[in-house]
Amino acid sequence: MTDLLSTKIPPRNAKRTSLKQLRPRHLEKVDRIARRANFDRAIMHEFLLENYDRLFGPLRWPRAKQVPSDELRKSLMLFGLLDLVQARRDEIEEDDAGAACST
Numbered sequence: 232m233t234d235l236l237s238t239k240i241p242p243r244n245a246k247r248t249s250l251k252q253l254r255p256r257h258l259e260k261v262d263r264i265a266r267r268a269n270f271d272r273a274i275m276h277e278f279l280l281e282n283y284d285r286l287f288g289p290l291r292w293p294r295a296k297q298v299p300s301d302e303l304r305k306s307l308m309l310f311g312l313l314d315l316v317q318a319r320r321d322e323i324e325e326d327d328a329g330a331a332c333s334t
Contacts, residue, residue: 256287257312265319272313279309 264275279286283305290301 253308253311253315254287257308258315260286261312261315261319265316265323270316270320272317275316276306276309276313279312280306283309 264270289297290305291297
């Protein structure tokens with residue numbers, strides 16, 4: 232695994248350093264998304280943004296505390312998540328190419 236995914240992940244109940252910080256529930260999705268046969272970053276970003284609360288849980292709890300800028304925060308978090316997905320996809324392709332050359 233790449234250094235991006237093997238970085239030390241704080242415990243689930245640890246306080247965030249910022250609202251844009253990726254949490255373990257975000258990083259669990261990276262490998263699953265990266266292994267998909269078809270990957271379109273724009274479509275995936277739109278899907279994840281529309282289904283953010285269902286996939287990852289709300290950014291703030293209770294919903295009454297949510298503010299309009301939370302949508303921007305979610306979008307920025309998803310850009311970071313999709314950067315990790317792309318790095319993982321590149322790593323998978325390199326591993327597959329290396330395995331094909333060695334056989």
